[in-house]
Amino acid sequence: MxxxxxxxxxxxxxxxxxxxxxxxxxxxxxxxxxxxxxxxxxxxxxxxxxxxxxxxxxxxxxxxxxxxxxxxxxxxxxxxxxxxxxxxxxxxxxxxxxxxxxxxxxxxxxxxxxxxxxxxxxxxxxxxxxxxxxxxxxxxxxxxxxxxxxxxxxxxxxxxxxxxxxxxxxxxxxxxxxxxxxxxxxxxxxxxxxxxxxxxxxxxxxxxxxxxxxxxxxxxxxxxxxxxxxxxxxxxxxxxxxxxxxxxxxxxxxxVMPNYVISMSDGKIILRNYEGMIVSYTWNKKKEEDILWENKEGIYGLLKGKRGYLIPEKTERIERRRNR
Ligand code: SF4
Incomplete structure (x- = not known):
């Protein structure tokens, strides 16, 4: 090259x-x-x-x-x-x-x-x-x-x-x-x-x-x-x-952008929002079930389907929700 x-x-x-x-x-x-x-x-x-x-x-x-x-x-x-x-x-x-x-x-x-x-x-x-x-x-x-x-x-x-x-x-x-x-x-x-x-x-x-x-x-x-x-x-x-x-x-x-995609498989993507919230988003349930996941915590936990999201504590938005 x-x-x-x-x-x-x-x-x-x-x-x-x-x-x-x-x-x-x-x-x-x-x-x-x-x-x-x-x-x-x-x-x-x-x-x-x-x-x-x-x-x-x-x-x-x-x-x-x-x-x-x-x-x-x-x-x-x-x-x-x-x-x-x-x-x-x-x-x-x-x-x-x-x-x-x-x-x-x-x-x-x-x-x-x-x-x-x-x-x-x-x-x-x-x-x-x-x-x-x-x-x-x-x-x-x-x-x-x-x-x-x-x-x-x-x-x-x-x-x-x-x-x-x-x-x-x-x-x-x-x-x-x-x-x-x-x-x-x-x-x-x-x-x-x-x-x-x-x-x-x-x-x-x-x-x-x-x-x-x-x-x-x-x-x-x-x-x-x-x-x-x-x-x-x-x-x-x-x-x-x-x-x-x-x-x-x-x-x-x-x-060139900040990285909002943390991980991706055939049926699921792990995304990060502007405030640091990490969310699992599924578009193909069948594909998701085909995958055998060993780990259950953190990002792997999201991919495994154990959790729907990870969210940083005390973001302005979550505080607003709590104080409603
Ligand atoms: S940046 Fe635009 S306005 Fe400035 S010198 Fe170049 S062409 Fe002209």
Whole structure:
């Protein structure tokens, strides 16, 4: 087996390796990434596209757009296009219209997602009637934004999100886990609950990629798991993002979670809940009876059917039940 080393670099995700037409990255089966600009409202230290952004020049898709559309036509399995960059909402309206009109001609395209930090960093751009009128013409649009800290949720960003929602554009959020910024359960809870309040659905929590110049912001994957442990069950499931590690060498996003499955057989599973309660759940009684169990205590006791659950003492919920 070949073990590939992971080093900080300007292009940790190796998107160029999956570029099928300049600016069009085809990595996953049914979706593609289209790099529409190398310009952003700000340049984030943790950006994974440092190879491209803020370096002047233009991106190539405008000269190559016919080839982009041909590729999409020839691959009807692609139903989802992610417009990114750079920030597509910094584009002149004519360029944005040119791209969206082109995508509209491909019958297999069902969803177009704009990746933009504009609602966070330049929300007043979304007070522009002309831009909003343009966006409201496309039924397939979604927007993925990028709030990292509760302090980024302002009255301006709230208004910008509301304007997008009024255009019929659902808004999701992708947060990057950053050491010393949002790597704590209280900060993350405040951020996620704040997002839900302004009708933004938390979608991903990204482990910070090993891009150049960001090692001081990177924390452990264990810290990310600990944060999800402090969210799942404690706050609404609507506000819990999927924690993912984007694999170097083009491996894509891999979800990472606390372990809620303790043991499993053909007919039964032993699960742990957010407060530490351990429960036996059976879905196939026949299979369960086929198994000969030697041990009777603890987890084995649950599998044997001697007990239905194990529960830590004095959880808030059990205390509430007792005091009813
Ligand atoms: S806004 Fe997004 S694309 Fe632009 S620099 Fe920040 S992370 Fe990168």
């Amino acid at each position: 070949n073990y590939l080393t992971i080093r900080a670099k300007e292009t940790p995700l190796e998107e160029e390796e999956d570029e099928v037409v300049p600016g069009l990255v085809h990595r996953y089966p049914d979706r593609v990434l289209l790099i529409t600009t190398n310009f952003c409202a700000t340049y984030c230290r943790h950006c994974t596209r440092k190879r491209l952004l803020g370096k002047g020049g233009t991106v190539k898709i405008y000269q190559e757009f016919e080839r982009v559309l041909d590729y999409l036509k020839n691959h009807p399995e692609i139903t989802d296009v992610i417009l990114s960059g750079g920030d597509p909402l910094t584009l002149p309206l004519l360029k944005l219209k040119f791209i969206l009109d082109g995508l509209k001609t491909i019958p297999s395209i069902e969803v177009v997602r704009i990746g933009s930090r504009i609602p966070v960093l330049l929300p007043m751009r979304l007070f522009d009637r002309e831009l909003l009128n343009l966006l409201s013409q496309y039924d397939f649009l979604w927007l993925n934004t990028h709030f990292n800290h509760p302090r980024e949720i302002t009255e301006y960003s709230k208004r910008a999100i509301l304007n997008l929602l009024k255009c019929g554009i659902p808004v999701n959020n992708q947060t990057v886990l950053l050491k010393g910024i949002n790597d704590s359960v209280p900060v993350m809870r405040e951020l996620l609950k704040g997002l839900l309040k302004i009708k933004v659905r938390p979608y991903y929590l990204f482990h910070c990629d090993p891009t150049k110049g960001v090692s001081h912001f990177r924390t452990s994957v264990y810290k990310g798991i600990e944060i999800i442990e402090g969210l799942r069950g404690h706050i609404s499931g609507l506000s819990v993002p999927t924690y993912v590690v984007d694999m170097p060498h083009g491996g894509g996003k891999i979800p």
